[in-house]
Amino acid sequence: LKRLKGSCRWSGTRLQQTCHSLQRNFLALRMNEYEYIYMKKRRDFGRYCNFDGVDAKILGQVDRQPQCGDMYVEQTIINAVFHNIPTMSEHSVNTARVKTNSRVMNHVEGGWPKEVDYTEAQDTLKYRKRLEKDPTYLSAVRQLTKQTMMCLEQNTTIDLFEIYFQDEEPDHLPENLTMKSVALFKDPSDESRSVTKIGWHPEGPTKFVASYSNLKFQRMSEDMPMASFIWEVEERNVPTTELRASSPLICCQYNHKNPDLLIGGSYSGLVNYYDLRKGPSPATKSSVEVGHYDPVYDVVWLQSKTGTECASVSSDGRLLFWDVRKMTEVMDECTLNDGNKDNPKTLGGVSLEWMQEAGPTKFLVGSEHGIILSCTKRPKKQVEIGTWFGSEDRGGYGRHFGPVYSVKRNPFHVKFFLTVGDWCGKMWMEELKGPMLQTPYYPSFISAASWSPTRAGVFFLCRQDGRLDTWDYFYRMNEVALTQQVSDRALTSLSVQAQGRLAAVGDAGGVITLLNLCDGLVDPAPNEKNLIGVMFDRETKREKNLEQIKKQAGGAKKDEKDTGPAGGMVIDEEKYHEREKAFFSELGMSGDDLGTSLSGVKAAKS
Numbered sequence: 001l002k003r004l005k006g007s008c009r010w011s012g013t014r015l016q017q018t019c020h021s022l023q024r025n026f027l028a029l030r031m032n033e034y035e036y037i038y039m040k041k042r043r044d045f046g047r048y049c050n051f052d053g054v055d056a057k058i059l060g061q062v063d064r065q066p067q068c069g070d071m072y073v074e075q076t077i078i079n080a081v082f083h084n085i086p087t088m089s090e091h092s093v094n095t096a097r098v099k100t101n102s103r104v105m106n107h108v109e110g111g112w113p114k115e116v117d118y119t120e121a122q123d124t125l126k127y128r129k130r131l132e133k134d135p136t137y138l139s140a141v142r143q144l145t146k147q148t149m150m151c152l153e154q155n156t157t158i159d160l161f162e163i164y165f166q167d168e169e170p171d172h173l174p175e176n177l178t179m180k181s182v183a184l185f186k187d188p189s190d191e192s193r194s195v196t197k198i199g200w201h202p203e204g205p206t207k208f209v210a211s212y213s214n215l216k217f218q219r220m221s222e223d224m225p226m227a228s229f230i231w232e233v234e235e236r237n238v239p240t241t242e243l244r245a246s247s248p249l250i251c252c253q254y255n256h257k258n259p260d261l262l263i264g265g266s267y268s269g270l271v272n273y274y275d276l277r278k279g280p281s282p283a284t285k286s287s288v289e290v291g292h293y294d295p296v297y298d299v300v301w302l303q304s305k306t307g308t309e310c311a312s313v314s315s316d317g318r319l320l321f322w323d324v325r326k327m328t329e330v331m332d333e334c335t336l337n338d339g340n341k342d343n344p345k346t347l348g349g350v351s352l353e354w355m356q357e358a359g360p361t362k363f364l365v366g367s368e369h370g371i372i373l374s375c376t377k378r379p380k381k382q383v384e385i386g387t388w389f390g391s392e393d394r395g396g397y398g399r400h401f402g403p404v405y406s407v408k409r410n411p412f413h414v415k416f417f418l419t420v421g422d423w424c425g426k427m428w429m430e431e432l433k434g435p436m437l438q439t440p441y442y443p444s445f446i447s448a449a450s451w452s453p454t455r456a457g458v459f460f461l462c463r464q465d466g467r468l469d470t471w472d473y474f475y476r477m478n479e480v481a482l483t484q485q486v487s488d489r490a491l492t493s494l495s496v497q498a499q500g501r502l503a504a505v506g507d508a509g510g511v512i513t514l515l516n517l518c519d520g521l522v523d524p525a526p527n528e529k530n531l532i533g534v535m536f537d538r539e540t541k542r543e544k545n546l547e548q549i550k551k552q553a554g555g556a557k558k559d560e561k562d563t564g565p566a567g568g569m570v571i572d573e574e575k576y577h578e579r580e581k582a583f584f585s586e587l588g589m590s591g592d593d594l595g596t597s598l599s600g601v602k603a604a605k606s
Contacts, residue, residue, distance in 0.1 A: 094184065094236045177470065177482040178518045179503070183236045187212055187510030189225040195506025197251040197298075198495035202259055205497045207232050207240070208504055210512055213248035213267055215295070220248070220267075228252060228264070233502075233514065244281045245272055251299050257307040263324065265296025271312050273324040286327045292316050298352040303360055313365055315348035319375060319383065334375055334383035336365060339394050347371060353407040358414035366404025370421050371396075372428065389428055396433035398426065406449040412456040412529050416536050420446040425461050425471075429540050432547075436539050439471065448493050454500035455524050456532040464490035468505060470521065473535065474528050482521075486513050 112118045116127050131137055187193055193212040201207040211228045214220045228249040229239035243249065245266055252264035262274040269292035272282040286292075294316035302309040308324045309331070321332040337344040351366035363375040372389040390399030400421030409417040415430045423442045426435040444465040452458035457474035458481075466488050472481035486505050493506040500522045503515045 092184070096237060097235050177472075177520050179468075179470075179482065179484050179521070180516045180518075181486075181513055182502070182516045183233070183514045185210070185231050185236055185239075185512040185514070188229070188239065189227075189510070191221065191224050192508075193224065193248070193510045194492045194508045195510060195512055196249075196493060197253075198493050198504045198506055198512065199253040200495055200497050200504070202254050202256050202498075205233060205499060205502050208495070209243070209252050209254065209262060210504075210506065211249040211252045211264065212510060213250050215250070224248070231512070241276065242280050243274060246270070250295055250297055253299055253301060255301050255307060261307075261324070263299050263301065263310045263312075265292075265299045265312050265314070267295045269293050269296060269314060269316070271296060271299065271310075271320075271322060271327065273327060284324065284327045286322070290328070290330050292318060292320065294348070297350045300352055300354045302354065303356045311352065311354065311363065313349035313352040315350060315368060317346035317348050319349060319352070319363065319365060321377070321383075332377060332383055334377075334385070336367060336373055336385070338369075338371070338391065339385065339388055347373070348403075349373075350403045351405055351407045353409055353417065355409045355411075355414055357411075358409055364407045364409070364417060366407045366419060366421065368403040370400030370402060370404060372404055372407060372417075372419055374430070387430070387433065389433055390435070391433075394433070398435040398438075400426070402445070405447055408449055408451050408459075410451055410456065411453055413533050413536055418449050418451065418459055420449045420461065422446070425449055425459075429536070429543075432540065432543050434543065436536075436543055437477075442469075447491055450494045450496045450503075452500055452521065453496060453498050454522055456529045457535075458521060460494060460496065460503065462491035462494045462505065466491060466507070468494075468515075472521075474525055474532060484515070486515070487511060 109118050112124070112127070117123050187195075189212070193214050195210055196213045196215065197211040199209045201209075207230055209228065209230045212225075214224060226245050226248050228243045228245070230241035230243065232240045243252065243262070243264065245264070247266040247268035247270060249264040249266055249272070252262055255261035255263070260276045262276070264272045264274065266272060270288070271286040271291060273284045274280075275283040292312065292314035294314045296312050296314045299310060299312045301307075302311060302321075306323075306325075309321065310324065311319065311321050313319050313336075317336045319334040319336060320330050323331055336347045336349050338347060347367040347369050349365045350368055353364040353366075354362070361377050363377065365373045365375060367373060371391045373385050374387040374389065375383055376386050377383045388394040388396060390396045392399075400419065402422045404419050404421035406420045407417060408419075416436070417428055417430075419426050419428065423445060425439045425446060427437040428434075429436050439461070442463060444463045444467075446461050447464055448462040450460050452460070455472075455474070458470065458472050461469045461471070463469065466486055468484045468486045468491065469480045470482040470484070471477075475481060487507040487509070489507040489509040489511070491505055491507050494503065496503045501517055503517060505513045505515060507513070
């Protein structure tokens, strides 16, 4: 380039362009020397590399440097645990009741001008007539009638109040059943007591009475409070009334005619009669000489003209009838026994059921031995025990393995009743001595039960693991419809309000949980009562057929036993020996003394 630049006499710009062009061509020639095109077939793509073994050789070496060890710093080990679960907390608060006061407000007629006295009919009539003649009033009416005419014409075209599918009955559709905890009512006493019984106020879901006691043997301390309480649903912090007693109450119920009267059974065996108009102390109580000498587990008010008769049952084995006007003596008495005429055994009663619809003379008593007794009280006659449900000695079967803590009749089909006394619930019928239906066995003991007062096929079971199970036989009979964790303590009592919306559940810690049931557990399905009745009748008929088959099978076995050797049964001797030899030959046995003899049996020669 220097030589070209020195020998050529070109202009500076042209010479510079030529030099740049030569430089680019020179660089392009140098790059072409290193260009190489790799060519590979498509099928060779993705193959693994083939490595060959070669001898080891040293590529580099780092000499030892002792001064580097002084610069080494040990790392501090830190253990840390991390998680991405958000931290949450749950709190429950019982708010204080809001105090309300009634105020008086005076409403007067307004909208009139100042010059019009609205108390004078003539003045208001003149003002209306003058206003109706105003042109603006007439134009406003015409404008409003145009809008209303459209609505009126639509109403004449379409029946807005027509009820669709009125005559058709929809099938029972399962829904998501729920129950919600509304409030908690805690025992104000310092010592832990169980809620043994709950009774609702007869006039509505406003109040309920709760009995508190400790039924564990020799677990009751000397300083344990004896009082039970009446709670108001809207006031959750403090009980409205305290029921005082000399011994803890195990059961207490309202009078159906007069809600100011209550009857309660105590741990000492006394029956207390309360009149809230006279105060929280018992108005009168039974005497020790004629009363129970064991804890009174259940009491019921009876239907009478005066509304003062009641009955109580105790573990001393007696069913006593009282008139609260004279508690010093017993009206009638029934000793609960197993029905053995030679050596009768007393059965302690722990639950009592009476219902006016089932018959004013019929009583069901659950015993400590798992047997249910049906008692009949007729006028001017001694109380009799008619049936022992579940007793093997009296022709029954299927008794409970523990005390029958609850006996409840179905409010729609009173011949059928529900009992709990071990790890399952059983359903009985008055004409059968054994259970008609039975729930599966639970892992925990069942302590209380109750039917729904509004639905014929729904009942509730309380478990000692703190759960409340809801069964809906109208929907399905093989599994639980809803299980609700009510408390961490064992559930001890249950009572459903007469309207079916609220249920009060008591536990072993003295806490009563008020549950609000969903519409699916309250509103009956179409024709539910009749369908449940048909189902009960079907199961009753099935049990009767099974009993008849058992009796026939037992009679056939008895006849076969009677026609044995003593009855002269005839056996073909040759066929007998042939079958016996064939049997022993199959077993590989031989001999003359094998088998049995035909002594005592008539042999027939063929």
